[in-house]
Amino acid sequence: MWEYAFGIPDGLFIKGDVPMTKEEVRAISLSKLRLKKDFTVWDIGAGTGAVSVEAALYCKEGRVYAVEKDEKALKLIRQNAGAFGTLNLTAVPGEAPEVLIDLPDPDRVFIGGSGGKIAEILTVVMQRLKAGGVIVINAVTMETVHRAQEFLYAGGYEVETILVNVARSVRVGGSTLMQARNPVFILSVKA
Amino acid sequence: MWEYAFGIPDGLFIKGDVPMTKEEVRAISLSKLRLKKDFTVWDIGAGTGAVSVEAALYCKEGRVYAVEKDEKALKLIRQNAGAFGTLNLTAVPGEAPEVLIDLPDPDRVFIGGSGGKIAEILTVVMQRLKAGGVIVINAVTMETVHRAQEFLYAGGYEVETILVNVARSVRVGGSTLMQARNPVFILSVKA
Amino acid sequence: MWEYAFGIPDGLFIKGDVPMTKEEVRAISLSKLRLKKDFTVWDIGAGTGAVSVEAALYCKEGRVYAVEKDEKALKLIRQNAGAFGTLNLTAVPGEAPEVLIDLPDPDRVFIGGSGGKIAEILTVVMQRLKAGGVIVINAVTMETVHRAQEFLYAGGYEVETILVNVARSVRVGGSTLMQARNPVFILSVKA
Amino acid sequence: MWEYAFGIPDGLFIKGDVPMTKEEVRAISLSKLRLKKDFTVWDIGAGTGAVSVEAALYCKEGRVYAVEKDEKALKLIRQNAGAFGTLNLTAVPGEAPEVLIDLPDPDRVFIGGSGGKIAEILTVVMQRLKAGGVIVINAVTMETVHRAQEFLYAGGYEVETILVNVARSVRVGGSTLMQARNPVFILSVKA
Numbered sequence: 001m002w003e004y005a006f007g008i009p010d011g012l013f014i015k016g017d018v019p020m021t022k023e024e025v026r027a028i029s030l031s032k033l034r035l036k037k038d039f040t041v042w043d044i045g046a047g048t049g050a051v052s053v054e055a056a057l058y059c060k061e062g063r064v065y066a067v068e069k070d071e072k073a074l075k076l077i078r079q080n081a082g083a084f085g086t087l088n089l090t091a092v093p094g095e096a097p098e099v100l101i102d103l104p105d106p107d108r109v110f111i112g113g114s115g116g117k118i119a120e121i122l123t124v125v126m127q128r129l130k131a132g133g134v135i136v137i138n139a140v141t142m143e144t145v146h147r148a149q150e151f152l153y154a155g156g157y158e159v160e161t162i163l164v165n166v167a168r169s170v171r172v173g174g175s176t177l178m179q180a181r182n183p184v185f186i187l188s189v190k191a
Numbered sequence: 192m193w194e195y196a197f198g199i200p201d202g203l204f205i206k207g208d209v210p211m212t213k214e215e216v217r218a219i220s221l222s223k224l225r226l227k228k229d230f231t232v233w234d235i236g237a238g239t240g241a242v243s244v245e246a247a248l249y250c251k252e253g254r255v256y257a258v259e260k261d262e263k264a265l266k267l268i269r270q271n272a273g274a275f276g277t278l279n280l281t282a283v284p285g286e287a288p289e290v291l292i293d294l295p296d297p298d299r300v301f302i303g304g305s306g307g308k309i310a311e312i313l314t315v316v317m318q319r320l321k322a323g324g325v326i327v328i329n330a331v332t333m334e335t336v337h338r339a340q341e342f343l344y345a346g347g348y349e350v351e352t353i354l355v356n357v358a359r360s361v362r363v364g365g366s367t368l369m370q371a372r373n374p375v376f377i378l379s380v381k382a
Numbered sequence: 383m384w385e386y387a388f389g390i391p392d393g394l395f396i397k398g399d400v401p402m403t404k405e406e407v408r409a410i411s412l413s414k415l416r417l418k419k420d421f422t423v424w425d426i427g428a429g430t431g432a433v434s435v436e437a438a439l440y441c442k443e444g445r446v447y448a449v450e451k452d453e454k455a456l457k458l459i460r461q462n463a464g465a466f467g468t469l470n471l472t473a474v475p476g477e478a479p480e481v482l483i484d485l486p487d488p489d490r491v492f493i494g495g496s497g498g499k500i501a502e503i504l505t506v507v508m509q510r511l512k513a514g515g516v517i518v519i520n521a522v523t524m525e526t527v528h529r530a531q532e533f534l535y536a537g538g539y540e541v542e543t544i545l546v547n548v549a550r551s552v553r554v555g556g557s558t559l560m561q562a563r564n565p566v567f568i569l570s571v572k573a
Numbered sequence: 574m575w576e577y578a579f580g581i582p583d584g585l586f587i588k589g590d591v592p593m594t595k596e597e598v599r600a601i602s603l604s605k606l607r608l609k610k611d612f613t614v615w616d617i618g619a620g621t622g623a624v625s626v627e628a629a630l631y632c633k634e635g636r637v638y639a640v641e642k643d644e645k646a647l648k649l650i651r652q653n654a655g656a657f658g659t660l661n662l663t664a665v666p667g668e669a670p671e672v673l674i675d676l677p678d679p680d681r682v683f684i685g686g687s688g689g690k691i692a693e694i695l696t697v698v699m700q701r702l703k704a705g706g707v708i709v710i711n712a713v714t715m716e717t718v719h720r721a722q723e724f725l726y727a728g729g730y731e732v733e734t735i736l737v738n739v740a741r742s743v744r745v746g747g748s749t750l751m752q753a754r755n756p757v758f759i760l761s762v763k764a
Contacts, residue, residue, distance in 0.1 A: 007222030027222035031198030389604030413580030
């Protein structure tokens with residue numbers, strides 16, 4: 001079980017071949033979310049559930065809903081929630097935005113995957129997000145960045161977009177090689 | 192006062208012209224530190240005290256020592272500690288490693304500035320760090336990266352080195368321009 | 383006068399405060415252009431004329447048209463053309479796409495600045511570009527990347543998009559500090 | 574056969590599983606080399622020969638020596654030289670610095686691979702490089718960067734170090750995903 005602040009290493013999650021928010025991008029995303037103990041959090045496109053688990057560990061008096069359509073990923077989310085003992089993490093099978101209708105209004109929304117429906121998802125999120133809420137989006141395609149920015153700018157929201165390039169060391173024969181990870185755009189919006 | 196998890200925006204700190212660990216690099220560094228509520232933390236070369244303040248807000252039952260030789264920076268650290276109400280943050284005037292002798296043994300050490308003495312500092316840190324301790328170093332010069340890696344590899348420690356490039360959006364005339372920040376190397380070591 | 387291959391250092395150009403394609407991005411862009419000695423090249427939004435000068439030095443039997451609306455920049459282009467002795471470089475005052483009508487059909491087109499009219503410019507460029515032609519675009523805003531990609535994908539063109547982050551060393555007090563330059567997107571299209 | 578300026582796409586080279594200087598880093602490196610038509614160029618650790626081929630195509634009245642110890646790579650160099658018709662490219666089997674003794678003094682030296690012997694190689698290169706010569710080094714490990722900088726700073730040389738992060742687009746299901754390549758340090762020295 002994890003007894004520290006944010007910062008679970010990638011290697012401690014059960015992964016399979018489901019995409020995962022890597023630990024450095026996860027740390028930035030969680031910090032931009034401005035979590036409080038009793039918050040209701042939606043994690044849309046939760047993948048392995050890494051963000052959900054860390055959010056749930058922090059929001060001990062709140063609840064995290066990990067929305068995921070892929071069956072294999074859902075299983076991983078449940079496994080990871082079990083491994084980290086997060087009883088306040090609910091795996092929600094189904095696709096956003098449709099499946100969001102049954103969830104309680106969120107204080108915070110993290111969107112790690114949008115299945116090409118970022119505008120539709122943001123439309124629903126904006127209707128449901130509580131006053132003072134925050135949305136953080138991770139985008140790895142230029143199209144998602146564009147559609148999210150277009151939607152948010154049109155709505156008059158203030159958007160911060162961060163581009164993060166991370167490389168991580170690997171020791172090879174006594175040398176330190178830097179291995180790149182794909183660039184990620186992190187958008188933050190206050191509603 | 193900040194009532195959320197890690198993630199104080201840069202703009203909420205009093206800065207002056209003292210170098211500051213920017214919020215994305217701060218989020219990653221704090222997450223690599225693996226903090227616990229009751230930890231004793233050294234922040235060496237604390238600058239504006241941004242890392243110290245966030246660590247102190249988390250380690251409510253512990254204490255953070257912000258070591259800094261520059262008088263202007265020390266004043267900022269005290270101002271920022273005051274603004275965020277962190278009574279468990281002690282500003283320590285003086286230069287590392289000399290000034291470290293009077294501090295209690297740390298569970299965690301963050302080195303944001305080393306004044307060219309990273310090897311000397313690490314020597315003392317390694318003697319004083321508690322079992323299971325973690326050190327996180329931010330380096331912006333190639334020389335600091337090298338000296339830290341050389342020292343740590345020679346000591347047989349396992350070192351993870353991360354290279355982070357962040358760019359942040361600025362809205363200029365209806366366009367989103369990405370402005371780069373200088374690359375930062377983040378080294379993490381478990382003792 | 384420059385007697386080498388591609389690779390004029392930024393410092394050899396007269397700059398003023400006009401934006402300039404920095405030498406690393408210039409080297410990549412020129413290489414993606416696939417120039418031949420006798421080519422007709424349009425450089426749209428030529429700025430200081432750095433790309434135009436290097437293209438003109440290579441295309442000795444061709445001609446480079448440096449399109450620029452800003453008077454101050456036009457003066458710099460002429461000064462730089464003079465300094466590097468490129469008689470086959472014509473500064474073209476005015477705004478694209480309108481001003482392109484009077485120019486001979488191009489073999490290659492470089493777009494360094496589009497004044498928010500990238501789609502209009504590409505429409506004209508596609509009508510005028512010779513068979514087998516190549517277009518290279520430098521974009522520093524997310525909107526230009528999007529509009530260019532949208533236009534080009536819709537037209538069925540094959541587009542390669544490169545994201546380049548460059549940092550350059552500065553020696554400060556015996557240390558090597560890496561200073562970041564803003565990220566640039568480089569799009570290449572074969573017509 | 575390639576009839577354009579610098580800028581042979583990676584895909585046109587025969588590669589096998591030998592490491593290759595990717596086209597963007599190659600374009601920057603070649604531009605930093607400041608080649609002239611009649612130059613003698615050493616390409617040390619030539620790999621697939623991509624840099625050698627481009628240099629040889631430009632230095633038509635000069636000669637390029639592609640030094641490589643790996644038999645598989647040597648074969649690729651010869652194949653690529655054949656494919657691009659560069660008769661002025663000589664593949665030199667063996668290891669630097671030993672094998673350099675038999676080569677004519679160079680105007681330019683590119684070091685793409687050093688087998689952990691960058692200091693030894695630079696020692697010989699500095700003895701042999703003609704007045705006004707230029708050396709360009711590609712480094713992918715922190716150790717090579719350090720050893721090269723240490724050697725060159727100690728010798729009083731002016732060194733420019735560039736850090737380049739490149740990501741390249743891949744179209745996946747109608748989306749543009751940016752795929753990162755490992756960061757490369759490019760050092761340039763004028764002798």
